[in-house]
Amino acid sequence: MQEAAKTEAAKDLLATLVGFDTTSAKSNLDLIAFVQDYLHGLGVESTLVPSDDGKKACLFATIGDGEGGIGLSGHSDCVPVTGQKWTSDPFTLTERDGKLYGRGTCDMKGFIASVLASAPLFKATALKEPIHILISYDEEVGCAGVRPMIARIGADLPRPRIVIIGEPTSMQVIDGHKRIDVYRTTVTGKEAHSSLPSIGVNAISVAAKLIEEIDRLAVDMAEGENDPRFEPPYSTMSVGLIEGGTAPNIVPKNCEFRWQIRSLPSTPVDEAPSALMDFAERDLLPEMRKVASQATIETEGQTSVPAFAAPPQSEPVALAMALTGANRTSGVSYATEAGLFQQAGCPAVVCGPGDIAQAHAADEFVSVAQLEACLKFLADLAARLRS
Numbered sequence: 001m002q003e004a005a006k007t008e009a010a011k012d013l014l015a016t017l018v019g020f021d022t023t024s025a026k027s028n029l030d031l032i033a034f035v036q037d038y039l040h041g042l043g044v045e046s047t048l049v050p051s052d053d054g055k056k057a058c059l060f061a062t063i064g065d066g067e068g069g070i071g072l073s074g075h076s077d078c079v080p081v082t083g084q085k086w087t088s089d090p091f092t093l094t095e096r097d098g099k100l101y102g103r104g105t106c107d108m109k110g111f112i113a114s115v116l117a118s119a120p121l122f123k124a125t126a127l128k129e130p131i132h133i134l135i136s137y138d139e140e141v142g143c144a145g146v147r148p149m150i151a152r153i154g155a156d157l158p159r160p161r162i163v164i165i166g167e168p169t170s171m172q173v174i175d176g177h178k179r180i181d182v183y184r185t186t187v188t189g190k191e192a193h194s195s196l197p198s199i200g201v202n203a204i205s206v207a208a209k210l211i212e213e214i215d216r217l218a219v220d221m222a223e224g225e226n227d228p229r230f231e232p233p234y235s236t237m238s239v240g241l242i243e244g245g246t247a248p249n250i251v252p253k254n255c256e257f258r259w260q261i262r263s264l265p266s267t268p269v270d271e272a273p274s275a276l277m278d279f280a281e282r283d284l285l286p287e288m289r290k291v292a293s294q295a296t297i298e299t300e301g302q303t304s305v306p307a308f309a310a311p312p313q314s315e316p317v318a319l320a321m322a323l324t325g326a327n328r329t330s331g332v333s334y335a336t337e338a339g340l341f342q343q344a345g346c347p348a349v350v351c352g353p354g355d356i357a358q359a360h361a362a363d364e365f366v367s368v369a370q371l372e373a374c375l376k377f378l379a380d381l382a383a384r385l386r387s
């Protein structure tokens with residue numbers, strides 16, 4: 001057995017990482033520069049994959065030589081603290097009762113801190129295959145940032161044989177997750193003075209009917225599916241954002257809303273949006289066009305994150321089970337970058353410290369015990385890879 005990296009080292013690194021406000025809307029370059037410097041100090045060079053506007057970057061670093069290897073992957077961005085009531089400053093790591101509080105501690109700077117704290121150990125081990133460190137951005141906004149880095153894997157970046165994504169799973173082994181598709185539906189009606197509503201087409205009222213239909217389709221979906229590996233065991237749909245109208249005395253011409261489907265890996269993708277548009281064509285548009293021939297209802301896909309389903313006898317799943325001692329795997333309803341890696345020919349598994357229940361919430365934390373479990377996992381990984 002290899003001795004794990006010191007908890008204090010991981011805590012110090014976590015404190016530094018939490019201190020960078022890497023809310024998805026902001027730059028992550030300061031955090032990336034810190035990681036690059038830290039690894040450089042260990043004699044490990046990194047490749048950065050900048051975003052188009054140059055305000056963000058992914059980092060890819062390799063410890064050890066040879067083909068293949070194990071990728072340890074985490075996203076550097078976190079969700080906003082806007083509107084949340086925190087007991088202590090979200091960007092100052094604060095320890096209370098064995099819990100480390102701060103934005104991103106659980107999702108997923110705790111994992112990145114554990115990997116960085118273990119890097120000296122990886123460096124000191126004669127590895128028979130390399131360990132790669134992958135850090136992305138914009139995971140919280142449709143897994144956007146990892147895509148340009150994945151596109152370079154196998155070109156000018158090495159292709160890991162296995163990728164472990166350290167999203168918060170309480171160190172359970174996750175071999176499947178749902179898919180996410182986000183849609184925008186736009187209703188264009190006809191404006192009128194509210195004293196004469198019959199000469200207008202009220203876009204908000206039409207949107208309300210469409211939303212009711214989405215809720216009805218969601219019930220159909222829930223009744224038709226049952227995969228107990230997921231909670232809930234069926235695909236879900238919900239509306240998350242709506243905008244429309246100008247004033248109470250104007251029949252509104254425009255209304256748009258955004259909605260999403262989180263589907264089981266086995267669910268066909270386009271069924272719900274096309275059912276919604278059939279409903280629009282059949283039950284709404286004919287009436288609207290009697291008043292305004294230009295009236296339209298349009299739905300367009302905005303972002304989509306593929307589902308993840310590890311194949312049977314998956315090497316990464318077997319490795320994560322061996323390292324955690326788990327004798328079973330589970331599925332989760334949140335999405336990760338695992339599906340994208342898997343699609344790109346890098347077999348993946350999801351396993352990391354912290355509980356998803358604390359992710360995105362006020363007073364987000366990772367427990368010291370979870371951090372230590374992750375450090376042990378990484379030390380055992382290094383021991384397995386010792387030549």
Ligand SMILES: [Zn+2]
Nearest residue numbers: 107108139167
């Ligand atoms: Zn995450």
